[in-house]
Amino acid sequence: MSYLFAILFYVSLGIFAVGLALKIRQYWNTPAPLKIPTTPAPTTQAGVVFRMFREVVFFESLFRAAKWTWIFGWMFHLGLALAFVRHLRYVVSSDAFVWPLINNWLVQFAGQYASLMMLVGLLGLLGRRILVDRVRYISAPSDYLMLILIIIITVSGIMMSFVAPIDIVGLKAFMTGLMVLDWQELPSSVFLIIHLGLVAVLAIIFPFSKLLHAPGVFFSPTRNQVDNPREKRHISDWAKNSGLDSADGV
Numbered sequence: 001m002s003y004l005f006a007i008l009f010y011v012s013l014g015i016f017a018v019g020l021a022l023k024i025r026q027y028w029n030t031p032a033p034l035k036i037p038t039t040p041a042p043t044t045q046a047g048v049v050f051r052m053f054r055e056v057v058f059f060e061s062l063f064r065a066a067k068w069t070w071i072f073g074w075m076f077h078l079g080l081a082l083a084f085v086r087h088l089r090y091v092v093s094s095d096a097f098v099w100p101l102i103n104n105w106l107v108q109f110a111g112q113y114a115s116l117m118m119l120v121g122l123l124g125l126l127g128r129r130i131l132v133d134r135v136r137y138i139s140a141p142s143d144y145l146m147l148i149l150i151i152i153i154t155v156s157g158i159m160m161s162f163v164a165p166i167d168i169v170g171l172k173a174f175m176t177g178l179m180v181l182d183w184q185e186l187p188s189s190v191f192l193i194i195h196l197g198l199v200a201v202l203a204i205i206f207p208f209s210k211l212l213h214a215p216g217v218f219f220s221p222t223r224n225q226v227d228n229p230r231e232k233r234h235i236s237d238w239a240k241n242s243g244l245d246s247a248d249g250v
């Protein structure tokens with residue numbers, strides 16, 4: 001089982017890293033031929049950075065559009081961020097200078113209880129898809145499956161955290177061993193098997209799924225463009241290279 005999971009980790013991480021890099025390259029190279037920032041929009045580059053910060057941290061446009069989706073979405077993502085920081089203790093060496101920043105009471109407590117907030121957020125998002133007619137109408141099977149996958153990962157994590165503790169030292173040995181090709185035994189726990197198995201599935205489908213909204217938000221022209229079409233003519237790289245940027249305004 002330990003070998004199986006070791007191989008699964010390498011394969012899933014490889015697909016995740018390569019798939020994500022290719023997607024980001026594709027987003028990077030996709031031309032944005034028109035000036036389409038959603039107004040009111042910043043008129044300077046610094047303003048765009050500030051707008052993007054508010055979008056990524058506070059989900060500003062979602063807040064304006066749909067309050068319930070915003071509340072549940074934000075609960076889930078904030079919980080995920082806090083749980084992520086708590087998870088770092090499984091891979092960061094206790095000699096590292098950042099160790100005290102991770103392995104302290106506040107970060108560990110916040111990460112542990114954030115998992116409950118995460119679950120409430122996820123159940124709210126699932127409830128929205130099932131109960132709101134107009135959202136159910138546009139929901140594809142993958143929308144439900146993605147939520148259910150993350151819910152099972154969260155619940156199995158909560159079980160290990162609050163109900164059936166596992167050998168954390170053994171898990172850390174397994175995780176750090178993977179990084180130096182020194183394979184160690186995986187602690188035995190059915191919840192851990194479910195948790196890690198589904199995390200691998202999540203990593204594999206990530207580059208092909210709607211979860212790409214995470215890197216994708218940074219490439220959205222409605223969010224990342226400066227509102228200055230009157231001051232500066234907008235010509236996409238694609239048009240520059242094709243000679244279509246002549247003065248007659250083709």
Ligand code: HEM
Pocket residue numbers: 080083086087090111112113115118150153154156157158160161162165166168171175195196199
């Ligand atoms: C290789 C990756 C991962 C490993 C090794 C791992 C391992 C663990 C372990 C051992 C626990 C129990 C913590 C404890 O007993 O104190 C846990 C909890 C948890 N995991 Fe993971 N996990 C991984 C990835 C993820 C991912 C990708 C998510 C979310 C999508 C996630 C969500 C959670 C949650 C919500 C909890 C409960 C809160 C907590 O104790 O931190 N895990 N995880």
